[in-house]
Amino acid sequence: MKRSNNRHQNKENQTIKMEIGQKFPLTIKRLGINGEGVGYFKRQVVFVPGALPNEEVVAEVTKVNPKFAEAKINKIRKKSPDRIKPTCPVYEQCGGCQLQHMSYEAQLREKKDIVQQAFERHSSLKGDKFPLKQTIGMEEPWHYRNKSQLQVGKNKEKVLAGLYGLNSHKLVDISDCSIQHPNTNQVTQKVKTILEDLNLSIYNERRRRGLIRTIVTRVAFATGEIQLVLVTSQEEIPRKELLVAELKKRIPEVTSILQNVNGEKTSLIFGNETIHLHGAEVIQETLGDLSFELSARAFFQLNPVQTVKLYDEVKKAAQLTGTEKVVDAYCGVGTIGLWLAPQAAEIRGMDVIAESIEDAEKNAKRHGFEHASYVVGKAEKLLPKWINEEGWKPDVIVVDPPRTGCDDKLLKSIIQAKPKRLVYVSCNPSTLAKDCEQLMKAGFKVKYVQPVDMFPHTAHIENVALIELEN
DSSP states (O other): OHHHHHHHHHHHHSSOOTTOOOOOEEEEEOTTTTSEEEEETTTEEEEEETOOOOEEEEEEEEOOOSSSSEEEEEEEEEOOTTTTTHHHTTTHHSOOOSSTTHHHHHHHHHHHHHHHHHHHHHSSOOOOOOOOOOOOSSOOOOOOOOOOEEEEEEETTEOOOOOOOOSOEEEEEEEOOTTHHHHHHHHHHHHHHHHHHTTBBBBBBBTTTEEEEEEEEEEETTTEEEEEEESSSSSSOOTTTHHHHHHHHHHHHHHEEEEEOOOOSSSOOOOSEEEEEEESSSSEEEEEEEEEEOOOTTTOOOOOOHHHHHHHHHHHHHHHHSSOHHHHHTEEEEEEEEHHHHGGEEEEEEEEEEHHHHHHHHHHHHTEEEEEEEESSSSHHHHHHHHHHHHOSSEEEEEOOOOTTTTHHHHHHHHHOOEEEEEEEEEEEHHHHHHHHHHHHEEEEEEEEEEESSSSSSSOOOEEEEEEEEO
């Protein structure tokens, strides 16, 4: 009997062998964290891009891994009522958006489910015990991006500007992106025409030859100012004066023209050297009552409309009364801290990027916030120093870390600091859930998680979590 049970267990533990090209019916249960449909074939997880929850499809295996398989849709047998026709003509080739084939109402619902799944997988918060709110969406979920960064290529005499296709190195030309601000689309198209007319050398990434690499366009929603940055492989541009003259003449709406030099073999867009060509060196943008100067390389949220909603959720979670000392960790140019400054007694921000701290100091000074100060350094080193050496203890800590989540040493520093409240802004539900679990084990409680849809039609979801120290 014992031997029989072992044989049965071994049989269950065996991985179902799949082969590339194999086809089978599959019911899609949910969306994965990258926006793909997730189903199970004989207990094996199968990821199917483009498939929606509750659809019945015929899946065709494209890749086999030890713990999961990837497949494409061979046929849809039962279509989801949430399936719609994508707006973008190059949607399937581009890969920049993952969910344009799903109604926006359904996107908001499924993004909440993605957060739920992450916490069920990586934390002890499950089911009804998890205080997860409804996703905050946009009234108009199109043309929300204020910045485009399009790689430049050439097809015979035609200049292309776009993104590399999904899982390929083929450049997909993008003439009118539905999620970009219309002005960024229009400026990029005119720049392409000018480059063609002047027959300027276009960079070939494989050969590492050519001049013009990337067209970067940014528009300030509040002021309407437009910034154009041409990223080149070298500083010298043949007939540079003529190029600038044509840009001024044909695109007079552009208020700032810059050149950035990046001759490295890298996936990074910008190099270290930026050259001012025409107009202002910066453009002015406004969020609520705050104004910001945006230089070519300055980081700024890509969706200004939703950023206001996101920061208002941070303010709501912080529950400031005017007496609190606040730490703004991973502060960047200080936007979140400055949003909280009118209701705080003191703001202390830190970031490892020196240029960001310089910008944060300028922004605080411009708005007259003398009680906001910024330091270059790591929060996990500065927090203990402030507490142990200065006796300065924060009441509220705000963190907005990269996708990898909070540094483990920072989490330990937060646990040591014992703030009344921690407001955690996250762009990755999985690392948020893992960090929350560590904090809960140390005596903190997750009061709620609020998803905010910063990037409609993509699989990305931002969250604001309120975490309090239990008495």
